[in-house]
Amino acid sequence: MSKARLLLATERRAIVGLAGLYATRMLGLFMVLPVLALNADHLAGATPLLVGLALGIYGLTQAVLQIPFGMLSDRVGRKPIIAAGLGLFLIGSVVAAQADTIAMMIAGRSLQGSGAVAAAIMALLADQTREQVRTAAMATIGLSIGVAFAVAMVLGPLISSHFGLAGVFYFTAMLAVLGLVVLWKLVPPAPRRRGHRDVGIDRGQLKSIIGRTDLWRMDASIFSLHLVLMAIFTAVPFRLVEAGIAEPRHGLVYLGVMGLSFVAMVPLVIVAEKRRKMKLMCLGAIGTITLSLLGLGVAGSGLVALVGWLFAFFTAFNLLEATLPSMISKLAPAGAKGTAMGVYSTSQFLGAFLGGVLGGFLSQQFGLSAVFLGVALLAAGWFVLMLGMTAPKHLSSEVVVLSDEHQGDALETLMARFADVAGVEDVMVVPEERTAYLKVDRSRLDTEALSRLTGVRD
Template sequence: MRKVQGLLLASERRAITGLAGLYATRMLGLFMVLPVLALYADELVGSTPLLVGLALGVYGLTQAVLQIPFGVLSDRLGRKPVIAGGLLLFLLGSVVAAQAESIGGVILGRCLQGSGAVAAAIMALLADQTREQVRTAAMATIGLSIGVAFALAMVLGPWLAAAFGLSAVFWFTALLAAAGLVVLWKLVPPAPRRLQHRDVGIHRAQLGTALGRRDLLRLDLSIFALHLILMAIFVAVPFRLVEAGIAPERHGVTYLGVMLLAFAGMVPLVILAEKRRQMKAMCLLAIGAITLSLGGLAGSLGLWALFGWLLLFFIAFNLLEATLPSMLSKLAPAGAKGTAMGVYSTSQFLGAFLGGVLGGFLAQQWGLAAVFVGCALLGLAWLALMVGMAPPRHLVSEVVALDDGHHEDALETLMEKFAEVAGVEEVLVVPEERLAYLKVDRQRLDQDALTRVIEARRSKTDKDRA
């Protein structure tokens, strides 16, 4: 096996920087409305709590419905044209929402924003641009950029809305989309190839496996519940801040303090989960903390109590955002990680959509406290579901590039050789991709033996050619 090369090629560095920035600015635009729409919705004709919730979450519906079609289109038409088309839809939706005078106009704008569902196409382009040896690190960079975008959105959204009005949030989002188009064409290099990647994109043959395993479904339901709760409570959280005496123009500073402390509190817990192999325990702890914080937020609160409950919520939220994808990667069968992640992402977007609707409905029918109580009850059900989950085995995915000389008639033997290596738990060899997908236990992996399998096959191929 080729040794992992730590240094990025110049083209890879450009691709990772450009696409991570593109992904992050797009998510920044989607998230900025989250802490402000409920507060400023009175300016919109026809506004009700239910419709505000719908406006918050409706982007998730169009994202969930269209992300797979956009991914398929990118395989056929090219990554960059499809991503550019998605960004133009996002830009159009932002302009529609910025000019809207009614809540219906904002809902339409958010639908259009979500219809630019290019997340799968961006990830596929990143896979096209990077070698197997550095792809995991490249994907991790994208994940980190999303977390930074969310934290920034919680600060920028309230500042823009307080200074220039709600429409400014959407105009700024339109500006981000336009900047994204420039980044796409000027910074991201042309893709040298356009292939399906089982570690990134959805593969239809693997859908049955991804949908039929209870452990993967538990994680899909977890990200569904997490984003449902997040979207639902932001129908009510901004009003809790006002009740605690925090003026709207100070909300950004409040969220900044919460986010910084939440990140600091989350990091040691993630390290504990990974290094001490306590994934399930940390997951249950986080779900319990979210449920507890929701119960606390349901009552009448002073400033410091509110700050404390929000801090607990976001520590737990960030912990789950980091550990759930890691658990999914460990549990997904060899060669099915991309498909499992596609189902997972769809579940996340559906959760965001239903969360907005549920939060708006509860607030309209029974008031702000009902939003937190309803979400706390969901948290209890979620906790009960996850208690029965077996702790995930700490396996990681490896993708091995095979030589062109690996003939199909020898691949079955090659799979057997891989499987005999200590620490290799699962193997899938895909002849048409010239790749082998492995699931390995790094603590047990005999790296030298794995290298010898590849080198022995390469030597035999060279002899056959001679």
């Protein structure tokens, strides 16, 4: 391995601390999913529609505020903004824990989501890591989110069965306090803030990114995926009760389903990435989600069928959670991955919001089966939309620092020199940042020529 790609001690601390911070926050948001619908009957004014709104409202405030919070962190500092976001999450958790009306619960969940620090955390991680190790650092964050979701599915029902719904929210408040401790004690002092076009959002790129068909298909996919996820959690807990599983044992069901689905997902990710079958795996996963939703809609009270369809759903869900960000990275132009990921994340949270509302509406108006069948229809439309996608080229992002010898070169000259390197498919040079953003085909990349051009040696 190149010495440049070995982690420094400060980078290791930053990655561990920020991944843990991100994961604990998402754990707090996810833990309520398997328990809120079942335990909302004590809230005055509760209806299935309003319970669905309470489930998904965090997505709306998160979507609206994450980009402004990220931009504000560029001006006033990463850590103060992250701390403020965790403070809002803490207040929202306490409000939700003390809620005795559905309106108060919605307000608490809204406050939880308003602590929209995802973009600021990713920007701080970029500040704390070199370009050579940043991709691996970001992947660690992604893995931590997946683990947090699986743990939340188990932990939520366990805590709820012993301490009630309020106990779940008090636990999330404790996680927020823990996050503040990690932020100030474990994460290293923030260095000088820099621009990171592969992490942060560039407002000048937003119009072109939103207008690209290949990227908005990815945005539509993550929107639909989280819409479906949030919608079904207005009904799945009741299906488990109908199948004879008491609430305290729901966590065991989710543990088995999530564990097996992760195992089943791994070889599919390998096929998608190593054998370059991204489009096939994507369509297969969407098709599986559609079929599993249909199955859940007509499964009745049979436990075996219910668990089988949930296993199929979460295997496909986890596969898409792992591969859609990879596809965004491959499709985004050089120097625009951060902007593309910002739009993608906003789409995800909007999907979660509308999914909760749609699930609650369908459940209230037509019953539990209608929730699954309604979102199955949406998933079928999603599948048709994705039939027209072009399989992404297997390109990787590369960020290189320009050496002093390039200071006097014209922009066109620099871009031409990078473009002439075998395997470089796209390039953006930003002289004022002394940085070049590349999209490369690693199977053809002439690493020696690139090293000579940048002055980097192993």
